[in-house]
Amino acid sequence: MLSGDQLSHEVKAGVRQRGVLSPILFGIYIDGLVNLVDKTNIGCKIGAICTGIFLYADDIILLAPSIQALHSLISLCESELDFLCMAVNPKKSACLRFGPRFKNVCASVAVCGRPINWATSARYLGVYLESSFTFKCSLDVNKAKFY
Numbered sequence: 334m335l336s337g338d339q340l341s342h343e344v345k346a347g348v349r350q351r352g353v354l355s356p357i358l359f360g361i362y363i364d365g366l367v368n369l370v371d372k373t374n375i376g377c378k379i380g381a382i383c384t385g386i387f388l389y390a391d392d393i394i395l396l397a398p399s400i401q402a403l404h405s406l407i408s409l410c411e412s413e414l415d416f417l418c419m420a421v422n423p424k425k426s427a428c429l430r431f432g433p434r435f436k437n438v439c440a441s442v443a444v445c446g447r448p449i450n451w452a453t454s455a456r457y458l459g460v461y462l463e464s465s466f467t468f469k470c471s472l473d474v475n476k477a478k479f480y
Contacts, residue, residue, distance in 0.1 A: 356390040363388065366413045370395075373409065375402045389458055400440050403428075407444055423447040427455040429464045 349355065367386055370376070376385025377396040385406055387394040395410065397403035414420055421444045428442050428451045442449045454463045454471065461471040 359390050360388075362417070366410060366417075369409055369413055370406060373405070375406055392458060394457060400442070403442060407442065411445065420445060423449050426450075427452040429453075429455055429462055431465060431468050433466060435464050435466060 367388065370386040373385065374383050375397060376383045377398055378384075385396055387396070393410075395403065395406045397406055411421070423444045426444060426449045428439070428449050430437070430439060430451070439451055442451075452464070454461050456462075459475065461474060463469045463471050
């Protein structure tokens with residue numbers, strides 16, 4: 334029989350950033366988080382499907398129909414990421430609001446006890462999402478760089 338000390342070991346190497354397999358391996362590692370969010374059935378309806386999370390590598394988007402639902406998803410994610418020895422960086426996070434009340438002031442949202450700023454736009458995978466009445470992406474920055 335093995336003791337707890339014999340079961341633990343130190344990880345001395347990880348997956349190389351920008352490696353071809355990095356997003357795939359991270360996806361496998363984080364799959365439990367996606368499954369937990371899906372099981373809650375908290376999210377926004379896209380067609381007939383309730384979607385609460387999108388991710389590519391370590392870039393994650395949580396979709397929630399209300400502030401209370403967003404708090405629930407964040408709490409769930411914090412617990413699972415803590416289990417995986419990971420954390421969300423509030424400085425690199427932003428909240429956006431879409432829909433008829435997109436201009437209304439929202440309650441504060443926090444991750445790891447630190448507030449997340451509400452923004453009118455946020456960059457995700459090179460595309461700028463913009464807070465508006467309907468879901469909106471802006472490619473203006475990409476077009477400007479092209480020209």
